[in-house]
Amino acid sequence: MARTGRPREFDRDRAIDAAMALFWSQGYEPTSLTQLKSCMGNISPASFYAAFGSKEALFREVVQHYLATYGQVMAPLGDESLAPRDAIERTLRGSAAMQSARAHPCGCLIVAGASNCSPENEPVQALLAKERQRTRAGFRACVKRAIASGELRDCPATEVLPDIFTTFLHGMTCEARDGVRSENLEAAITSLLTLWDASAVVPGTGKHPKNF
Amino acid sequence: MARTGRPREFDRDRAIDAAMALFWSQGYEPTSLTQLKSCMGNISPASFYAAFGSKEALFREVVQHYLATYGQVMAPLGDESLAPRDAIERTLRGSAAMQSARAHPCGCLIVAGASNCSPENEPVQALLAKERQRTRAGFRACVKRAIASGELRDCPATEVLPDIFTTFLHGMTCEARDGVRSENLEAAITSLLTLWDASAVVPGTGKHPKNF
DNA sequence: TCATATATGGAACAATCGGTACATATATGA
DNA sequence: TCATATATGTACCGATTGTTCCATATATGA
Known part of the structure; x- marks a missing residue:
């Protein structure tokens, strides 16, 4: 059963992938919200915070994604x-x-x-x-x-x-x-x-x- | 022969020592000018820039100081x-x-x-x-x-x-x-x-x- | 004494930081 | 049809970023 409400217009998984690349190469602090929103397809701040909550919350998700993929080595x-x-x-x-x-x-x-x-x-x-x-x-x-x-x-x-x-x-x-x-x-x-x-x-x- | 002009009111060497400790523990980017000026004895921005030129120039001096001391290992x-x-x-x-x-x-x-x-x-x-x-x-x-x-x-x-x-x-x-x-x-x-x-x-x- | 040189305190700079408010758009379920 | 739920675009928030300006203070050398 699909969720109610307006559907998201960007691919959340691909966004996390792109965010991972950014955090991976630059680290947590130097990676700015502007860069993150940009690599997700120039989404708005509203879309970003609705989807991920905060920069730190996104980072934690990215780390989990990393551990589940590359980290499996x-x-x-x-x-x-x-x-x-x-x-x-x-x-x-x-x-x-x-x-x-x-x-x-x-x-x-x-x-x-x-x-x-x-x-x-x-x-x-x-x-x-x-x-x-x-x-x-x-x-x-x-x-x-x-x-x-x-x-x-x-x-x-x-x-x-x-x-x-x-x-x-x-x-x-x-x-x-x-x-x-x-x-x-x-x-x-x-x-x-x-x-x-x-x-x-x-x-x-x-x-x-x-x-x- | 002493230099002309008003003498500096803080110890430049001690300031570099304190800045080194900051850069060492936090890294270059997360270390703010506010922290740096504070660890040097709450000196003013004018004093900071007159003495060191810029944050990056200070960092380069700090690295040289590190290499000449701790780095001698x-x-x-x-x-x-x-x-x-x-x-x-x-x-x-x-x-x-x-x-x-x-x-x-x-x-x-x-x-x-x-x-x-x-x-x-x-x-x-x-x-x-x-x-x-x-x-x-x-x-x-x-x-x-x-x-x-x-x-x-x-x-x-x-x-x-x-x-x-x-x-x-x-x-x-x-x-x-x-x-x-x-x-x-x-x-x-x-x-x-x-x-x-x-x-x-x-x-x-x-x-x-x-x-x- | 006075020109020169350097340092200082304090106000202000544009740019960016992460994050929020709010009205509007678009879906589902009743 | 209409309430509910979620996403979006735009404008904006206060705080902080590194840095600059300028008037003033304090030293040396002539």
Whole structure:
């Protein structure tokens, strides 16, 4: 059953897509209402506020849309049907490819979407910080799972793996924006993962790998 | 010989220090002239513009001041009197400690000082991007030097080391701001450096280390 | 003493910020 | 047909943005 009232004359989903591109490349605060209305097809302020409520509310919707689409490169991290190492590798490689793709702004919206904020917009910063915290927890859980399953030894070198992966992941935003190529990030990830292998238990031996 | 004219009534150096703290924590665009004048002791617009010229000119001065002080944690990277591995280790550890110190805003001004910008302030972004490019070149030069001196083997795993260290370094800004502790970053660096050691040539053998 | 040079306080600038008011247009459901 | 509900266009809101103007204050050098 269709809704009553005059129908909207612009495509709300496409508008959110366009707003995402703006917020993604410029960040929350520098993106003005004028730019937003313009990228939605020069809609009026009345149309904007009727549809989205406020700039902040739109941003929150954009973040949700991002997490449901581009942000899904992080999905393997929480997929317990994957082997922990595989989950981490897929996450890092997927994120590297996504962040350096040319079809959209470089880097990660969750990392850079509100990195410059005046005090009054701290809630917006907190929204993204909370998501990053989820990522950190994801890496930690993955490593913990690998230790529990006997894939990783329980040693100091293993404990730092989550911080290494998280820091590298977040650093890719800066690199991708600065023009570092996808292949370079991929190669770096390959090398990074040898740190995992160095703490891995070789099946059967219960010890660390010999050729390393 | 002292300058002619009425003397300035506020301390210009302290003002730049205070402005640096503001730009560091909020970034270039969200920091307003009102905040800047306020942190300098409620000076008048006339005093501000007479002393600094413009907001952008002040920011450029602030960046220079930052590079000359806190930014000096990067100095070892260009110090050819240090062994390459030592130079990189000192750089990473120094930056980790600086970025997570409580006495000033967390993270790195060069990474986060203008990460959210409207198109009109692209020159400001470019200023910082240029400095980050210098850092990348520094890591590359360090690794190149180590290969030339025979400290590192010349292999694919060695080639990616600069990207790994640079990405990690830049990622620390996000981590420090999110409250990751200095000790965690330090431990991660210790582990990261084993990637160097894995590509290192053991003195006398000309091959890679045995215990690894 | 007086010209010159610089700094200051205060008022004001046009432009933009995010957001609102209100009358009008266009749909559905009764 | 008419009440209800939603969207739109236009005008406008006060606040803030970075910046400029100008008269005045205070120093140095001649």
